[in-house]
Amino acid sequence: MPQRSEPRRRPRQVRAELTRHRILTAAAHVFTEYGYAAGTTNRIAEQARVSVGSLYQYFPNKDAILAELLLQHIDDTEPPPDTTGLSLPEAIRRIVHRTVEHHRVDPRLLRMMVEEAPLSQDLLDKISRYDRKRATELRDLLTGRPEVRLDDLDTALRVIVTTVELVTHTLMAAPSPVESQRLEDQLVTMVTRYLGCGDDQ
Structure with missing residues (x-):
């Protein structure tokens, strides 16, 4: 059994x-x-x-x-940041910053949890809800932004959410982790360029 x-x-x-x-x-x-x-x-x-x-x-x-x-760890995530009145790069930075900060508590333990924790149905369901919630937050942020040039928004949302989460986890939990501010800067640049709105401001 x-x-x-x-x-x-x-x-x-x-x-x-x-x-x-x-x-x-x-x-x-x-x-x-x-x-x-x-x-x-x-x-x-x-x-x-x-x-x-x-x-x-x-x-x-x-x-x-x-x-x-x-x-x-999933439940402890902070609520979405207030991005009212911010430019898109500034808003993306706040979202990325939240993800990076969430991984700073104990990267070694987090790596162990993600790589070795048994994937029960409860855990899989919660991870799925977490990803959908993040995608919804991002959709709300991007909707109505003329500078966003994407042909397939639904797929793009999943790509961004998954990429930011996995890259942050991998590089901050690595034996030689990337410094958090440098990681944040690069992720913001990557996401804003992917969205088609140019470099970070």
């Missing part, structure tokens, strides 16, 4: 929620320090100051813990 990757239960009481949060915080620390292979549930339980039995009341295995950390 395949291993479960979903949490066993969602705590209803404050004390139980705090314990669950402590386990997740401990897991992030253990995975970052030891790596995923050596980041055992025993180490996570010790770091969280709970018994292994207590840990298993919340998560069936470390795959479920890693998947939950990735879900939290």
Whole structure:
């Protein structure tokens, strides 16, 4: 039988929620320090100051813990920035900046989550909703902008959202990461030129 990757239960009481949060915080620390292979549930339980039995009341295995950390990462994204009155390059910069900042918290842990977390249906559904939300935000920004010259807006939206997300993740989580401001500058230039509206201002 395949291993479960979903949490066993969602705590209803404050004390139980705090314990669950402590386990997740401990897991992030253990995975970052030891790596995923050596980041055992025993180490996570010790770091969280709970018994292994207590840990298993919340998560069936470390795959479920890693998947939950990735879900939290997706949920923690900030709301769309206010781009009212901004030029298109300025608005694109704010959107790109949000993505870059979202990846600065712990790039090593993020790389581990994305590359090793089991892709449960819940996780796949949330990633899909995340991508659609980003595309909708971008559509709202681009609609009515005469400087945008695209023949296939729907495909372009998906290309931009996916490219910015994957490039940011890959380069900031690399062993020799690109400095965040330089990455932001290059992404803004890339997206604005792709849209057909020239260089960043």
